[in-house]
Amino acid sequence: xxxxxIPVLLASHLFAAVLGFAGTRHLFxxxxxxxxxxxxxxxxxxxxxxxxxxxxxxxxxxxxVFFIKARGGNIHTVTASVLKYMSGRHFRMNLxxxxxxxxxxxxxxxxxxxxxxxxxxxxxxxFTLDARMLPEGWEWARPRxxxxxxxxxxxxxxxxxxxxxxxxxxxxxxxxxEVIKSSMxxxxxxxxxFPGRNVLYKLILATLFIPxxxxxxPQFVLVKELGLLNTRFGVVLALSGGAGALYVLxxxxxxxxxxxxxxxxxxxxxxxxxxxxxxxxxxxRPVIGTVVIFQFMRTWNEFNIPLVxxxxxxxxxxxxxxxxxxxxxxxxxxxxxxxxxxxxVVPVLLVFFxxxxxxxxGLAGAVKE
Numbered sequence: 001x002x003x004x005x006i007p008v009l010l011a012s013h014l015f016a017a018v019l020g021f022a023g024t025r026h027l028f029x030x031x032x033x034x035x036x037x038x039x040x041x042x043x044x045x046x047x048x049x050x051x052x053x054x055x056x057x058x059x060x061x062x063x064x065v066f067f068i069k070a071r072g073g074n075i076h077t078v079t080a081s082v083l084k085y086m087s088g089r090h091f092r093m094n095l096x097x098x099x100x101x102x103x104x105x106x107x108x109x110x111x112x113x114x115x116x117x118x119x120x121x122x123x124x125x126x127f128t129l130d131a132r133m134l135p136e137g138w139e140w141a142r143p144r145x146x147x148x149x150x151x152x153x154x155x156x157x158x159x160x161x162x163x164x165x166x167x168x169x170x171x172x173x174x175x176x177x178e179v180i181k182s183s184m185x186x187x188x189x190x191x192x193x194f195p196g197r198n199v200l201y202k203l204i205l206a207t208l209f210i211p212x213x214x215x216x217x218p219q220f221v222l223v224k225e226l227g228l229l230n231t232r233f234g235v236v237l238a239l240s241g242g243a244g245a246l247y248v249l250x251x252x253x254x255x256x257x258x259x260x261x262x263x264x265x266x267x268x269x270x271x272x273x274x275x276x277x278x279x280x281x282x283x284x285r286p287v288i289g290t291v292v293i294f295q296f297m298r299t300w301n302e303f304n305i306p307l308v309x310x311x312x313x314x315x316x317x318x319x320x321x322x323x324x325x326x327x328x329x330x331x332x333x334x335x336x337x338x339x340x341x342x343x344x345v346v347p348v349l350l351v352f353f354x355x356x357x358x359x360x361x362g363l364a365g366a367v368k369e
Contacts (some may be wrong), residue, residue, distance in 0.1 A: 118335070119150050122147070122179060122335065123334065123335050150336065150338075151343065153339070154339040154340045158333075161316075164344075166318050166345070167319045170232070170236055170302075171299040171300045172235050175240075175291075176297045177236070178247060179292065181240070181244065182291060183288070185252075186252040186254070187255050191255060204248055205249065213304060230309070230310055230315070251284065252364040263276060280293045288323055292355050295349050300320075300347070301320055306318045320344070
Protein backbone atom coordinates (compact mmCIF):
# COMPACT_ATOMS: atom_id res chain seq x y z
CA UNK A 1 0.00 0.00 0.00
CA UNK A 2 1.37 3.40 -0.97
CA UNK A 3 1.90 5.50 2.15
CA UNK A 4 1.41 9.00 0.54
CA UNK A 5 -2.24 8.12 -0.09
CA ILE A 6 -3.35 9.47 3.28
CA PRO A 7 -1.74 12.94 2.84
CA VAL A 8 -3.13 13.09 -0.69
CA LEU A 9 -6.57 12.11 0.60
CA LEU A 10 -6.53 14.77 3.30
CA ALA A 11 -5.18 17.41 0.91
CA SER A 12 -7.94 16.68 -1.59
CA HIS A 13 -10.64 17.18 1.02
CA LEU A 14 -8.99 20.36 2.23
CA PHE A 15 -9.01 21.63 -1.35
CA ALA A 16 -12.72 20.76 -1.60
CA ALA A 17 -13.35 22.73 1.58
CA VAL A 18 -11.60 25.76 0.05
CA LEU A 19 -13.83 25.42 -2.99
CA GLY A 20 -16.83 25.30 -0.69
CA PHE A 21 -15.72 28.54 0.97
CA ALA A 22 -15.36 30.11 -2.45
CA GLY A 23 -18.86 28.93 -3.25
CA THR A 24 -20.13 30.64 -0.12
CA ARG A 25 -18.56 33.94 -1.17
CA HIS A 26 -20.08 33.47 -4.59
CA LEU A 27 -23.46 33.00 -2.95
CA PHE A 28 -23.26 36.38 -1.21
CA UNK A 29 -21.91 38.04 -4.35
CA UNK A 30 -24.72 36.64 -6.47
CA UNK A 31 -27.33 38.03 -4.08
CA UNK A 32 -25.55 41.36 -4.03
CA UNK A 33 -25.44 41.70 -7.82
CA UNK A 34 -28.31 39.82 -9.39
CA UNK A 35 -30.52 37.08 -7.97
CA UNK A 36 -30.03 34.79 -10.97
CA UNK A 37 -31.13 31.24 -10.39
CA UNK A 38 -28.08 29.68 -12.02
CA UNK A 39 -25.52 31.58 -9.99
CA UNK A 40 -27.42 31.01 -6.75
CA UNK A 41 -27.81 27.31 -7.44
CA UNK A 42 -24.10 26.97 -8.17
CA UNK A 43 -23.22 28.81 -4.99
CA UNK A 44 -25.54 26.64 -2.89
CA UNK A 45 -24.05 23.49 -4.40
CA UNK A 46 -20.58 24.82 -3.67
CA UNK A 47 -21.57 25.56 -0.08
CA UNK A 48 -23.02 22.09 0.44
CA UNK A 49 -19.97 20.55 -1.17
CA UNK A 50 -17.73 22.48 1.18
CA UNK A 51 -19.70 21.32 4.22
CA UNK A 52 -19.51 17.71 3.11
CA UNK A 53 -15.81 18.08 2.36
CA UNK A 54 -15.18 19.48 5.83
CA UNK A 55 -17.06 16.56 7.34
CA UNK A 56 -15.09 14.03 5.30
CA UNK A 57 -11.80 15.74 6.05
CA UNK A 58 -12.44 15.82 9.81
CA UNK A 59 -13.68 12.25 9.90
CA UNK A 60 -10.71 10.96 7.94
CA UNK A 61 -8.32 12.88 10.17
CA UNK A 62 -9.86 11.47 13.35
CA UNK A 63 -9.78 7.94 11.98
CA UNK A 64 -6.18 8.43 10.96
CA VAL A 65 -5.10 9.58 14.42
CA PHE A 66 -7.15 6.86 16.13
CA PHE A 67 -5.65 4.06 14.09
CA ILE A 68 -2.11 5.39 14.48
CA LYS A 69 -2.49 5.24 18.25
CA ALA A 70 -4.27 1.90 18.21
CA ARG A 71 -1.81 0.16 15.87
CA GLY A 72 1.40 1.54 17.28
CA GLY A 73 2.03 4.01 14.50
CA ASN A 74 2.11 1.52 11.59
CA ILE A 75 1.35 3.80 8.64
CA HIS A 76 0.65 0.89 6.27
CA THR A 77 -2.05 -0.48 8.58
CA VAL A 78 -3.46 3.00 9.08
CA THR A 79 -3.69 3.65 5.34
CA ALA A 80 -5.38 0.32 4.66
CA SER A 81 -7.87 0.78 7.51
CA VAL A 82 -8.85 4.32 6.56
CA LEU A 83 -9.32 3.49 2.89
CA LYS A 84 -11.34 0.40 3.78
CA TYR A 85 -13.62 2.46 5.99
CA MET A 86 -14.09 5.24 3.41
CA SER A 87 -15.00 2.67 0.75
CA GLY A 88 -17.59 1.01 2.97
CA ARG A 89 -21.37 1.33 2.87
CA HIS A 90 -21.56 3.05 6.24
CA PHE A 91 -19.36 5.90 5.07
CA ARG A 92 -21.39 6.38 1.86
CA MET A 93 -24.61 6.49 3.86
CA ASN A 94 -23.06 9.15 6.10
CA LEU A 95 -22.26 11.25 3.04
CA UNK A 96 -25.83 10.98 1.75
CA UNK A 97 -27.25 11.86 5.17
CA UNK A 98 -24.82 14.76 5.46
CA UNK A 99 -25.96 16.13 2.10
CA UNK A 100 -29.65 16.07 3.03
CA UNK A 101 -29.01 17.47 6.52
CA UNK A 102 -26.87 20.27 5.08
CA UNK A 103 -29.63 21.12 2.60
CA UNK A 104 -32.25 21.23 5.33
CA UNK A 105 -29.94 23.32 7.52
CA UNK A 106 -29.40 25.90 4.77
CA UNK A 107 -33.15 26.19 4.14
CA UNK A 108 -33.88 26.44 7.87
CA UNK A 109 -31.20 29.01 8.73
CA UNK A 110 -31.75 31.24 5.68
CA UNK A 111 -34.61 33.33 7.21
CA UNK A 112 -32.56 33.97 10.35
CA UNK A 113 -29.52 35.10 8.34
CA UNK A 114 -31.79 37.27 6.19
CA UNK A 115 -33.19 39.03 9.28
CA UNK A 116 -29.68 39.63 10.63
CA UNK A 117 -28.50 41.15 7.35
CA UNK A 118 -31.78 43.08 6.99
CA UNK A 119 -30.80 44.99 10.12
CA UNK A 120 -27.98 46.57 8.08
CA UNK A 121 -30.23 47.70 5.22
CA UNK A 122 -32.27 50.83 4.66
CA UNK A 123 -36.04 50.82 4.51
CA UNK A 124 -36.16 51.13 0.68
CA UNK A 125 -33.55 48.37 0.24
CA UNK A 126 -35.62 46.00 2.33
CA PHE A 127 -38.48 46.10 -0.18
CA THR A 128 -36.57 46.70 -3.43
CA LEU A 129 -33.85 44.02 -3.14
CA ASP A 130 -36.38 41.18 -2.86
CA ALA A 131 -34.74 38.17 -1.20
CA ARG A 132 -31.14 39.29 -1.58
CA MET A 133 -29.18 38.87 1.59
CA LEU A 134 -26.69 41.72 1.30
CA PRO A 135 -27.53 45.43 1.09
CA GLU A 136 -26.76 47.33 -2.10
CA GLY A 137 -23.02 47.94 -2.54
CA TRP A 138 -22.25 46.30 0.79
CA GLU A 139 -18.83 44.75 1.38
CA TRP A 140 -17.56 42.78 4.35
CA ALA A 141 -14.19 44.53 4.40
CA ARG A 142 -15.64 48.04 4.73
CA PRO A 143 -17.08 48.59 8.21
CA ARG A 144 -18.50 51.94 7.11
CA UNK A 145 -21.01 50.01 5.02
CA UNK A 146 -22.37 48.35 8.15
CA UNK A 147 -25.32 50.53 9.13
CA UNK A 148 -24.90 50.38 12.89
CA UNK A 149 -27.23 53.36 13.20
CA UNK A 150 -30.14 50.94 12.85
CA UNK A 151 -29.10 49.27 16.10
CA UNK A 152 -28.45 52.68 17.67
CA UNK A 153 -31.94 53.85 16.78
CA UNK A 154 -33.47 50.67 18.13
CA UNK A 155 -31.43 50.89 21.32
CA UNK A 156 -31.98 54.60 22.06
CA UNK A 157 -34.95 55.98 20.11
CA UNK A 158 -37.14 52.92 20.59
CA UNK A 159 -35.96 52.70 24.23
CA UNK A 160 -34.73 49.14 23.78
CA UNK A 161 -32.13 49.70 26.49
CA UNK A 162 -34.95 49.87 29.07
CA UNK A 163 -36.73 46.89 27.57
CA UNK A 164 -33.46 44.96 27.50
CA UNK A 165 -32.78 45.66 31.17
CA UNK A 166 -36.30 44.62 32.12
CA UNK A 167 -36.02 41.41 30.11
CA UNK A 168 -32.70 40.49 31.71
CA UNK A 169 -34.18 41.14 35.16
CA UNK A 170 -37.34 39.12 34.50
CA UNK A 171 -35.54 36.18 32.89
CA UNK A 172 -32.73 35.98 35.46
CA UNK A 173 -34.84 36.24 38.63
CA UNK A 174 -37.64 34.01 37.32
CA UNK A 175 -35.13 31.36 36.25
CA UNK A 176 -33.44 31.38 39.66
CA UNK A 177 -36.79 31.06 41.45
CA GLU A 178 -37.90 28.24 39.15
CA VAL A 179 -34.65 26.30 39.64
CA ILE A 180 -34.88 26.54 43.44
CA LYS A 181 -38.60 25.75 43.56
CA SER A 182 -38.59 22.81 41.14
CA SER A 183 -35.38 21.29 42.53
CA MET A 184 -36.71 21.25 46.10
CA UNK A 185 -40.07 19.88 44.99
CA UNK A 186 -38.40 17.18 42.90
CA UNK A 187 -36.08 16.30 45.78
CA UNK A 188 -38.98 15.79 48.19
CA UNK A 189 -40.98 13.71 45.70
CA UNK A 190 -37.96 11.53 44.92
CA UNK A 191 -36.57 10.88 48.41
CA UNK A 192 -39.54 10.98 50.79
CA UNK A 193 -42.63 8.82 51.15
CA PHE A 194 -45.62 10.57 52.74
CA PRO A 195 -49.41 10.27 52.56
CA GLY A 196 -50.74 11.70 49.30
CA ARG A 197 -47.37 11.65 47.57
CA ASN A 198 -48.59 9.68 44.58
CA VAL A 199 -51.67 11.86 44.25
CA LEU A 200 -49.53 15.01 44.35
CA TYR A 201 -47.15 13.55 41.78
CA LYS A 202 -50.03 12.75 39.41
CA LEU A 203 -51.56 16.19 39.88
CA ILE A 204 -48.26 17.82 38.95
CA LEU A 205 -48.03 15.52 35.94
CA ALA A 206 -51.59 16.48 34.93
CA THR A 207 -50.69 20.18 34.82
CA LEU A 208 -48.57 19.45 31.74
CA PHE A 209 -51.82 19.30 29.78
CA ILE A 210 -53.10 22.69 31.02
CA PRO A 211 -52.31 25.63 28.69
CA UNK A 212 -50.28 28.30 30.42
CA UNK A 213 -52.46 31.06 28.94
CA UNK A 214 -55.52 29.64 30.70
CA UNK A 215 -54.20 30.54 34.18
CA UNK A 216 -53.28 34.14 33.39
CA UNK A 217 -56.57 35.47 34.83
CA PRO A 218 -56.13 33.80 38.26
CA GLN A 219 -52.54 35.01 38.27
CA PHE A 220 -53.69 38.54 37.45
CA VAL A 221 -56.23 38.55 40.28
CA LEU A 222 -53.67 37.17 42.77
CA VAL A 223 -50.99 39.69 41.83
CA LYS A 224 -53.52 42.53 41.98
CA GLU A 225 -54.69 41.48 45.46
CA LEU A 226 -51.07 41.41 46.61
CA GLY A 227 -50.63 44.99 45.37
CA LEU A 228 -47.90 44.00 42.93
CA LEU A 229 -49.66 44.92 39.68
CA ASN A 230 -47.55 47.15 37.38
CA THR A 231 -44.37 46.25 39.27
CA ARG A 232 -41.32 44.26 38.21
CA PHE A 233 -41.69 41.80 41.06
CA GLY A 234 -45.30 41.18 40.10
CA VAL A 235 -44.19 40.21 36.60
CA VAL A 236 -41.48 37.94 38.03
CA LEU A 237 -43.99 36.32 40.37
CA ALA A 238 -46.35 35.61 37.48
CA LEU A 239 -43.53 34.27 35.26
CA SER A 240 -42.24 31.91 37.95
CA GLY A 241 -45.59 31.10 39.56
CA GLY A 242 -46.64 28.34 37.20
CA ALA A 243 -46.56 24.70 38.12
CA GLY A 244 -43.27 24.03 36.32
CA ALA A 245 -44.30 20.41 36.01
CA LEU A 246 -41.67 19.49 33.45
CA TYR A 247 -38.86 20.80 35.64
CA VAL A 248 -40.22 18.99 38.71
CA LEU A 249 -40.35 15.73 36.77
CA UNK A 250 -36.76 16.19 35.56
CA UNK A 251 -35.47 16.75 39.10
CA UNK A 252 -37.62 13.93 40.50
CA UNK A 253 -36.26 11.48 37.96
CA UNK A 254 -32.67 12.53 38.59
CA UNK A 255 -32.79 12.51 42.40
CA UNK A 256 -34.44 9.09 42.38
CA UNK A 257 -31.35 7.65 40.65
CA UNK A 258 -28.90 8.82 43.33
CA UNK A 259 -27.65 5.90 45.46
CA UNK A 260 -29.25 5.63 48.89
CA UNK A 261 -25.81 5.26 50.50
CA UNK A 262 -25.16 8.98 50.05
CA UNK A 263 -28.27 9.90 52.04
CA UNK A 264 -27.53 7.29 54.70
CA UNK A 265 -24.03 8.71 55.18
CA UNK A 266 -25.44 12.23 55.45
CA UNK A 267 -27.99 11.15 58.08
CA UNK A 268 -25.28 9.39 60.10
CA UNK A 269 -23.25 12.61 60.07
CA UNK A 270 -26.27 14.48 61.42
CA UNK A 271 -27.21 16.39 58.26
CA UNK A 272 -30.73 17.81 58.22
CA UNK A 273 -33.04 18.23 55.21
CA UNK A 274 -31.46 21.39 53.80
CA UNK A 275 -27.90 20.18 54.40
CA UNK A 276 -28.60 16.94 52.55
CA UNK A 277 -30.28 18.85 49.76
CA UNK A 278 -27.26 21.14 49.40
CA UNK A 279 -25.04 18.06 49.35
CA UNK A 280 -26.76 16.39 46.39
CA UNK A 281 -27.81 19.51 44.44
CA UNK A 282 -24.39 19.95 42.72
CA UNK A 283 -24.81 16.44 41.32
CA UNK A 284 -27.85 17.69 39.41
CA ARG A 285 -25.88 20.17 37.28
CA PRO A 286 -27.06 18.60 33.98
CA VAL A 287 -30.70 18.95 35.02
CA ILE A 288 -30.09 22.48 36.31
CA GLY A 289 -28.56 23.41 32.95
CA THR A 290 -31.57 21.99 31.13
CA VAL A 291 -34.03 23.88 33.35
CA VAL A 292 -32.04 27.10 32.94
CA ILE A 293 -32.18 26.83 29.14
CA PHE A 294 -35.91 26.06 29.03
CA GLN A 295 -36.99 28.61 31.62
CA PHE A 296 -34.69 31.41 30.44
CA MET A 297 -35.83 31.05 26.83
CA ARG A 298 -39.50 30.85 27.82
CA THR A 299 -39.25 33.89 30.10
CA TRP A 300 -37.13 35.87 27.65
CA ASN A 301 -39.67 35.41 24.84
CA GLU A 302 -42.80 35.73 26.99
CA PHE A 303 -45.34 38.18 25.58
CA ASN A 304 -48.69 37.85 27.36
CA ILE A 305 -47.65 38.23 31.00
CA PRO A 306 -45.41 41.32 30.58
CA LEU A 307 -48.11 42.94 28.42
CA VAL A 308 -51.02 42.30 30.80
CA UNK A 309 -49.21 42.90 34.09
CA UNK A 310 -47.54 46.18 32.99
CA UNK A 311 -50.41 47.61 30.96
CA UNK A 312 -50.41 50.91 32.86
CA UNK A 313 -46.61 51.25 32.86
CA UNK A 314 -45.13 50.64 29.39
CA UNK A 315 -41.64 51.36 30.70
CA UNK A 316 -41.72 48.02 32.57
CA UNK A 317 -42.29 45.92 29.46
CA UNK A 318 -39.82 43.44 28.06
CA UNK A 319 -38.39 43.30 24.54
CA UNK A 320 -41.07 40.97 23.17
CA UNK A 321 -43.72 43.57 24.00
CA UNK A 322 -41.38 46.46 23.19
CA UNK A 323 -41.37 45.40 19.54
CA UNK A 324 -44.62 47.35 19.30
CA UNK A 325 -42.52 50.52 19.43
CA UNK A 326 -41.60 49.95 15.77
CA UNK A 327 -45.22 49.84 14.66
CA UNK A 328 -46.96 53.11 13.90
CA UNK A 329 -50.50 53.95 12.97
CA UNK A 330 -49.81 54.18 9.24
CA UNK A 331 -46.37 52.59 8.83
CA UNK A 332 -43.89 50.27 10.51
CA UNK A 333 -40.14 50.51 11.00
CA UNK A 334 -39.17 47.07 9.69
CA UNK A 335 -35.46 47.88 9.81
CA UNK A 336 -35.72 48.76 13.48
CA UNK A 337 -37.78 45.63 14.00
CA UNK A 338 -34.99 43.52 12.43
CA UNK A 339 -32.35 45.24 14.57
CA UNK A 340 -34.45 44.69 17.69
CA UNK A 341 -34.88 41.04 16.78
CA UNK A 342 -31.11 40.59 16.52
CA UNK A 343 -30.59 42.31 19.87
CA UNK A 344 -33.17 40.06 21.54
CA VAL A 345 -31.81 36.82 20.04
CA VAL A 346 -28.12 37.21 20.94
CA PRO A 347 -28.47 36.71 24.75
CA VAL A 348 -30.61 33.59 24.26
CA LEU A 349 -27.97 32.09 22.00
CA LEU A 350 -25.26 32.87 24.54
CA VAL A 351 -27.21 31.14 27.33
CA PHE A 352 -27.81 28.11 25.14
CA PHE A 353 -24.14 27.82 24.18
CA UNK A 354 -23.08 28.16 27.82
CA UNK A 355 -25.39 25.39 29.04
CA UNK A 356 -25.62 23.16 25.98
CA UNK A 357 -23.09 20.75 27.49
CA UNK A 358 -25.59 19.98 30.27
CA UNK A 359 -28.65 19.93 28.03
CA UNK A 360 -28.47 16.41 26.57
CA UNK A 361 -27.07 14.95 29.78
CA GLY A 362 -29.88 16.52 31.75
CA LEU A 363 -32.60 15.08 29.54
CA ALA A 364 -30.89 11.68 29.37
CA GLY A 365 -30.14 11.51 33.08
CA ALA A 366 -33.61 12.47 34.27
CA VAL A 367 -35.06 8.96 34.03
CA LYS A 368 -38.59 8.69 35.33
CA GLU A 369 -39.10 6.45 38.29
